[in-house]
Amino acid sequence: MVKQDSTYEKITPKSNYSDWYNDVLSAAGILDFSYDLKGMFVWLPYGFKLMDSLIKKWDELFEKNGIQKSYFPLLVPLSYCQINESWWDKFKEEGYKVIAGADDKVQGALRPTGEPAIYPMYSKWIRSKNDLPIKMYETVSSFRYETKQTRPLIRDREITNWFEIHTVHATKGEAENELKNHVKIITYLYEEMLALPAFMVNKPSWDCFPGSVGAYEFYSLMPDGKVMENGSANNLGQAYAKKFDIKYKDDKGVDNYCWQLCTGNGARFLAAAISEFGDEKGLILPPKIAPIQLMIIPIVFKGKEKIIFDEIDKIKEELLKQNIRFEVDAREISPGRKYYDSEVKGIPLRMEVGPRDIENKEYPLTIRYGNEKLKIKSHELKNINNIINDIHSKMLKASNMRLHESIKFVNSSKDLISAIESKNIAKVYWCGNQECYDKLIALGEGYEGFGTSTDSKGTGKCLNCSKPSHEELFIAKSY
Ligand SMILES: [Zn+2]
Numbered sequence: 001m002v003k004q005d006s007t008y009e010k011i012t013p014k015s016n017y018s019d020w021y022n023d024v025l026s027a028a029g030i031l032d033f034s035y036d037l038k039g040m041f042v043w044l045p046y047g048f049k050l051m052d053s054l055i056k057k058w059d060e061l062f063e064k065n066g067i068q069k070s071y072f073p074l075l076v077p078l079s080y081c082q083i084n085e086s087w088w089d090k091f092k093e094e095g096y097k098v099i100a101g102a103d104d105k106v107q108g109a110l111r112p113t114g115e116p117a118i119y120p121m122y123s124k125w126i127r128s129k130n131d132l133p134i135k136m137y138e139t140v141s142s143f144r145y146e147t148k149q150t151r152p153l154i155r156d157r158e159i160t161n162w163f164e165i166h167t168v169h170a171t172k173g174e175a176e177n178e179l180k181n182h183v184k185i186i187t188y189l190y191e192e193m194l195a196l197p198a199f200m201v202n203k204p205s206w207d208c209f210p211g212s213v214g215a216y217e218f219y220s221l222m223p224d225g226k227v228m229e230n231g232s233a234n235n236l237g238q239a240y241a242k243k244f245d246i247k248y249k250d251d252k253g254v255d256n257y258c259w260q261l262c263t264g265n266g267a268r269f270l271a272a273a274i275s276e277f278g279d280e281k282g283l284i285l286p287p288k289i290a291p292i293q294l295m296i297i298p299i300v301f302k303g304k305e306k307i308i309f310d311e312i313d314k315i316k317e318e319l320l321k322q323n324i325r326f327e328v329d330a331r332e333i334s335p336g337r338k339y340y341d342s343e344v345k346g347i348p349l350r351m352e353v354g355p356r357d358i359e360n361k362e363y364p365l366t367i368r369y370g371n372e373k374l375k376i377k378s379h380e381l382k383n384i385n386n387i388i389n390d391i392h393s394k395m396l397k398a399s400n401m402r403l404h405e406s407i408k409f410v411n412s413s414k415d416l417i418s419a420i421e422s423k424n425i426a427k428v429y430w431c432g433n434q435e436c437y438d439k440l441i442a443l444g445e446g447y448e449g450f451g452t453s454t455d456s457k458g459t460g461k462c463l464n465c466s467k468p469s470h471e472e473l474f475i476a477k478s479y
Helices: 018-025 047-062 083-091 115-125 172-194 241-242 270-279 304-323 334-343 355-359 379-404 413-421 434-440
Strands: 099-100 105-110 134-143 158-169 199-202 214-221 227-236 247-249 255-257 259-265 294-298 326-328 349-353 362-369 374-376 407-410 425-430 447-453 472-478
Touching: 018 270, 047 099, 047 172, 047 259, 047 270, 099 214, 115 134, 115 158, 115 349, 158 172, 172 199, 172 214, 172 270, 214 270, 214 379, 214 447, 227 241, 227 447, 227 472, 259 270, 270 379, 294 304, 294 334, 294 362, 294 434, 304 326, 304 349, 304 355, 334 349, 349 355, 355 362, 355 434, 362 379, 374 379, 374 434, 379 407, 413 425, 413 472, 425 434, 425 447, 434 447, 434 472
Parallel strands: 294 326, 294 349, 407 425
Antiparallel strands: 099 105, 134 158, 158 259, 199 214, 199 447, 214 227, 227 259, 247 255, 349 362, 362 374, 425 472, 447 472
């Protein structure tokens, strides 16, 4: 049954993050988990509107950067999957194979990632330098038979609303420049849309996407102190080009392998924002992506309906001028119930319009983030966008601060353990050697060295072997 507005749902305290997270997604009408396949769920209309407002942003950004929307088939021939062994080694057990026909013949695999469907086509399309660069993306579902515990929007068997950008370049330099561009795009989505810090690390080479030569990964620090991988920009070098035979002839007729990138992320963006800002009353959405930014609640008295709705029409006109996404909750239910719905759905602003407010020419306005209550005069309605920008800045500042305060620079094993066990991220000097890495993460259960700092400056001693080193490794528990 789709969540009806007639029920108040109990939300577990956020200190129990895992239950809180599920409660909030359900009470706010984001997802329904009752679908009978593990790791798969239904996006409810409000949830999909939210996802869609983020998708529209990335569509716009990619288009502006010359990255074009495309679509490749969901079903991938097994022969394509097997072209890159290192990729296939990783995904063959997680892959869903599709059978059809009277003899139940395997027709192919459901896309676990885009490469094996896309790259054989790139190989057919590219002949000369004039065919380059190719810059394309798709927003699709990917399927992986996860054996670990699944968690909605974080670890699913159907990974929905996932964008992947796949670009091909003639030179290494061009590819590296484009990679910087991808990093900028992801950073923009984090900071300008989601009000979250763009926390980027370099991946240790053995931990990169199968077949790639280097990667920037983005991480989010979740309320339970674990870090979640949340977007990556992979430099594939020429590794995939050599496997998939993606090459062009230069002016002298010599074959050159191309340079490739792939960059992706999806609904985990939302999982991070929901987890960062939500509270016991429900969601608190970053206003730039909230599908409804302002909810107008008429406080209706008998005989005053016309005055109230005429006034609301005027307010609507002003909001339309500013492109504010708003709704009027005109249902015939109590205002208290409407406040609850607006809160649980995380709508950034709520404005009440009653007869007395109209007389006074000012309206009570409640800001969901921080539960701040103020009055807005009717001639100040033209400033709603400023209020939205202000909320966004405050949210970004707070989430940035939480992340930075959680990163603890440590130089002993004891401090490392104590930092991680108190839900922080430990940062240590590390010589870059895998043996040292293995010893460091063996200090506690579930520890992972998820990447190195992209702007390390100093030099110190590797926490394990004491060799001088300038790399700073982040260690935390992870999903
Ligand atoms: Zn070392």
